Amino acid sequence: MLARGVGIALTVAMLLPLVSCAPSGAAVGDTNAHGSASQSSGVERGDVSIGMIGSHAASADDLVLDAYDAAGLAASYVSLADAVRPAACGQRAVRDMVTRQVTLIVVSGLDATQDVQGWNSALMAARDAGIPVVLVDPVHAPSDARLYAASFTINDRAADAMPIDKASMLVINDRPHARNLMVTTLRR
Template structure:
């Protein structure tokens, strides 16, 4: 019922009985409730930052204190891709680390893109703590727009998003809290380390520091400071440590 219709319904009977103050009080109460609901919705999505990536501070520079969530209370929504092997590996690592996972498969459907985006919207309406999306591809303008819409629904629900080995991530940085790159996807845990002072033209490699994927996920859920690009491994992890940078 709209406020206008409420005014009409209340005013017709109550004004005749002389209880205008009662009408005004009830309308004021309704307005307060609506304002409160609007504030709650706006609080779900931080300004100029992704959910799960506020780095411990609000927009005005004050420190935001977050209550840590126990791993047993965390529910992960995992949206799959055409890379079934990656999906299985991530699913096993998260489940083996004691996290509850809801998996949305898109490997054997008519339209994988629609299935993935609808999966994100559906999970946004569920009590999940974080949503992970594997191999997202927002390459074309149409795909980018539809992904912005789907991830916008997740953001408005106050749920952090992480992209695992994305092909083409969305341009809007506020739609995802971090990009999780598995070590194997960037060269089995090694990367070329270019030294300006080396003149032998030989490529050198250095180990890349990785963290268990469950540890990275917990950092997003608890909104602790972390890097936007996190190199993860898919080993099961049973401790409750978080990652920061």
């Protein structure tokens, strides 16, 4: 009887790594756009940690980082501005943010056509860890929409643009939101 119990426990333990934190058929952080019945109880702003992977335009990244800071959202930043192999560096940065267990991964200026397999693998690691991914002003988004919860287009001139911190909190807390959002880095 004890051997049978140990056997069952070992079987369950072996299957646990196969269980993903990702919702079926949707991106992490975008499940409510597809009518999910479950909803996060909410992450407080003080508990948020954002991992931002930069683009080749560091000045644009600074606007996003400043907006997060002004809104009280902590963000770690990895610049790709001087990277010799930006796609490989960006993919390593995504995996590093997964290891750090950040609340949200933001990838600025992603061109997923540069090493499709590498980007899919890195973003899948975030998905499997249950970490939502947001793309900011992507050049080319991944073809698999389950790899990112939303795409933000920054437009600081549009009166109807949502503050980037508010849009990010919608994703983090898995609240209903548009797949493509126009956001602003300005305080309103």
